[in-house]
Amino acid sequence: MTGSGHIFEDSALALKMAERAHLLAGRIGRPVSLMEVCGTHTMSIARAGLRRLLPRNMKLLSGPGCPVCVTPPGVIDGILSVARTPGVIITAFGDMLKVRGACASLEDCRRSGAQVQIIYSAQDALETARQNPRNRVVFAGAGFETTTPSAALAVMQARDEKLENFSVYPAFKLVPPALRALLENKTELDGFLLPGHVSSVIGLAPYSFVAGEFKKPCVVAGFEALDILHAVNLLLEQILAGEPKVENAYPRAVRAQGNPEATRVTNAVFTAATARWRAIGDIPLSGLAFRPDWSAFDARTVFEISEPDTPEPPGCLCGAVITGRAAPSDCPLFRTACTPADAKGPCMVSSEGACAAWYRYGDPL
Numbered sequence: 001m002t003g004s005g006h007i008f009e010d011s012a013l014a015l016k017m018a019e020r021a022h023l024l025a026g027r028i029g030r031p032v033s034l035m036e037v038c039g040t041h042t043m044s045i046a047r048a049g050l051r052r053l054l055p056r057n058m059k060l061l062s063g064p065g066c067p068v069c070v071t072p073p074g075v076i077d078g079i080l081s082v083a084r085t086p087g088v089i090i091t092a093f094g095d096m097l098k099v100r101g102a103c104a105s106l107e108d109c110r111r112s113g114a115q116v117q118i119i120y121s122a123q124d125a126l127e128t129a130r131q132n133p134r135n136r137v138v139f140a141g142a143g144f145e146t147t148t149p150s151a152a153l154a155v156m157q158a159r160d161e162k163l164e165n166f167s168v169y170p171a172f173k174l175v176p177p178a179l180r181a182l183l184e185n186k187t188e189l190d191g192f193l194l195p196g197h198v199s200s201v202i203g204l205a206p207y208s209f210v211a212g213e214f215k216k217p218c219v220v221a222g223f224e225a226l227d228i229l230h231a232v233n234l235l236l237e238q239i240l241a242g243e244p245k246v247e248n249a250y251p252r253a254v255r256a257q258g259n260p261e262a263t264r265v266t267n268a269v270f271t272a273a274t275a276r277w278r279a280i281g282d283i284p285l286s287g288l289a290f291r292p293d294w295s296a297f298d299a300r301t302v303f304e305i306s307e308p309d310t311p312e313p314p315g316c317l318c319g320a321v322i323t324g325r326a327a328p329s330d331c332p333l334f335r336t337a338c339t340p341a342d343a344k345g346p347c348m349v350s351s352e353g354a355c356a357a358w359y360r361y362g363d364p365l
């Protein structure tokens with residue numbers, strides 16, 4: 001079986017699962033919209049061509065699960081003003097370099113002489129601080145529950161080692177409050193494919209309100225095409241039965257209780273705080289702020305940054321894309337003014353962004 005040229009690891013099984021999805025969706029007999037919350041799911045779905053394989057009355061919509069896509073332009077501008085401070089080395093994950101604030105990106109800053117380094121983990125940022133004692137090293141901390149324990153650990157190590165030249169610019173986000181905000185805004189969704197990596201840290205309990213209070217089915221899914229098909233079928237079964245619950249279809253990586261040690265480390269350094277999401281706005285308790293004891297490591301405090309209220313790029317539909325209200329191809333800039341080589345919004349910049357996925361693997365509609 002092929003989808004966008006991709007060969008499934010077990011074609012016969014994929015075909016059987018797709019047939020089951022058609023059967024279940026047919027029985028439901030109305031349009032069904034499911035949201036894949038995580039950017040890696042978005043990429044896997046596009047790579048395998050799953051949207052073409054699934055029933056016509058079923059839509060898979062991308063959600064706010066890519067950390068780069070949800071970082072608002074004002075936060076990017078805040079990070080840029082730190083980057084422009086003499087003697088600072090900014091360390092950031094690769095995708096963060098291309099996202100623009102009001103008029104520039106970290107990559108632009110680097111071209112004009114700022115010291116910007118791509119890193120793969122918070123530990124890399126810490127190592128840069130150890131090796132450059134004369135510079136102030138700042139980790140541009142974008143990420144979800146998967147990234148925050150290692151950032152917290154790096155901060156703890158910096159304190160133990162008395163590394164006074166290390167700080168973190170906290171742009172971290174939490175997934176469950178974003179789901180609540182989506183549901184409270186009455187987005188028309190019938191269920192959620194929940195992120196595998198985030199769930200391996202937080203477990204299943206933080207999602208219980210989605211099924212309990214909002215009556216929406218939830219399934220934690222792995223990242224292979226077959227994992228996703230399996231999770232889609234479990235969601236369709238829940239919808240058909242009218243019994244929403246939180247199911248774990250990724251037990252090889254996710255335990256119901258998550259990883260309490262990772263959560264403990266995060267909570268030792270950070271506390272939940274209101275955070276601004278690109279195009280969504282402020283969501284209570286959806287981000288992380290430094291606890292007062294650790295504020296010496298908070299780059300916002302150290303560099304006295306007050307973030308501007310930078311508007312979205314003109315014409316960009318990223319906000320609608322990450323809230324499931326539009327598909328990338330609905331955006332008039334998609335493939336024309338906005339391409340990976342000249343991205344207007346973060347959904348085209350990020351390797352986990354919905355627009356990048358559709359651009360790379362073809363518009364499925």
Ligand code: SF4
Nearest residue numbers: 038040065195197198
């Ligand atoms: S960090 Fe993991 S769960 Fe979060 S968007 Fe990336 S792949 Fe998905």
Ligand code: SF4
Nearest residue numbers: 317318331338345355
């Ligand atoms: S195509 Fe570009 S401008 Fe349009 S929503 Fe996607 S990232 Fe934004």
